[in-house]
Every structure is written in structure tokens, then in C-alpha cells.
């Protein structure tokens with residue numbers, strides 16, 4: 001599938017971890033059995049104790065990081081955002097700080113990477129200022145305009161989200177990954193959402209992992225960002 005690629009840098013990000021559910025377990029097993037790193041975006045405000053217990057004990061190839069605060073939309077109109085233009089710097093700072101503290105308490109401070117992903121993959125310059133004040137190193141969102149801090153953003157989403165989540169065909173995903181890799185725009189970030197993954201999505205992810213294996217170097221988000229800077 002990826003015969004024309006060589007030594008490309010890739011990371012996988014899975015969003016919305018907060019509950020110990022079978023899809024999350026299945027995804028963790030898929031990556032653990034291939035010894036492939038996976039960055040897990042954890043929702044601090046809704047993280048359940050049983051899930052925290054399980055996540056905190058994962059091998060270090062699973063990078064745990066902060067996904068917003070409550071995954072709540074605060075925009076009255078337009079696209080959904082938890083950290084969008086409707087929020088002041090002070091409101092954003094407070095939400096990020098309490099999320100950071102709760103994740104550290106529940107997962108252990110040494111287990112949480114200084115990485116932040118905003119729900120719906122969008123945020124503002126105020127978000128970046130608050131993150132830098134709170135000693136975050138990496139922001140991961142969509143590939144829209146930069147907001148003023150080191151970024152390792154997503155290039156390929158397994159799903160389209162027009163009316164609920166629809167799995168993209170494998171051929172489309174392969175083309176998107178190939179196009180992104182050939183554009184030399186840094187590591188290729190692939191986004192998963194375990195809560196909407198059914199049999200076909202797990203099969204597609206397994207096929208991508210196995211096809212990328214011979215041609216890709218897999219990283220966590222933080223490692224991919226460091227690599228990109230050097």
C-alpha cells in the first residue's frame with residue numbers, strides 16, 4: 001500500500017478517553033500487540049476512577065495527555081469549541097489548570113505528558129498563551145492557522161463528521177497519508193476516536209498499522225514534536 005514511501009515519521013492520536021469501555025481496551029490491545037506508540041487524549045473532567053487506574057498502568061508507549069477540561073462547547077453559534085473565541089484568557093487558563101491538576105492527581109504527575117489537545121481540534125491565541133504559562137510544550141489540533149506555540153497537529157482523520165462519524169474508505173486514507181508524507185510537512189498525525197469505532201474501523205486501523213510498519217517510524221506526540229524541532 002505504501003511502497004513509494006520510506007522512513008516517514010508517524011504518530012497516532014486517540015481522543016476522548018475517560019471511561020474503561022471495550023472499544024478502548026480493544027484499541028489499546030491493537031497497539032500494544034504491535035508495540036506501536038499511541039497518544040491518548042484524556043478528558044480530565046469526565047475521567048472515571050476505573051479508567052484512570054487502568055490508564056496509569058499502561059506501558060510508556062502509551063502517552064497520556066490532556067484533552068480540554070469537560071469537553072463542553074461554549075460557542076453560541078458557529079463551530080463547536082471548548083477553547084474558542086467565546087472564552088476569555090482567564091476562563092481558558094482556569095479550565096486548563098484544573099484539568100491539568102486533576103489528571104496529575106488521577107494518573108500521577110510523571111505519567112502525564114505536557115501536551116494539550118483542544119476538543120474539536122480548535123482553539124485561539126489565548127489558549128496558547130495559557131498553555132505556555134502552564135508549562136505545556138506541545139499543542140495538537142487541526143492544521144489550521146498556528147496560534148503561537150510548538151504544534152504537532154493532525155493531518156488525517158479516520159472519520160468524516162458531517163452527520164455523525166463515518167469511516168473513510170481505506171483507499172482514501174492511504175491516499176491522504178501518502179499525500180501528507182510526500183508534502184514533507186513534518187510527521188503525519190492520524191486521528192482515531194475509539195468511542196465510535198466498530199469492527200470495520202478496527203480492521204482499517206490494523207491494516208494501516210501493518211502497511212505502515214515497514215516504511216514508518218512511529219512516535220508519541222511529544223517525541224514527534226522533538227524530532228521535528230531537531
Ligand SMILES: [Zn+2]
Nearest residue numbers: 015016119120
Ligand atoms: Zn474530543
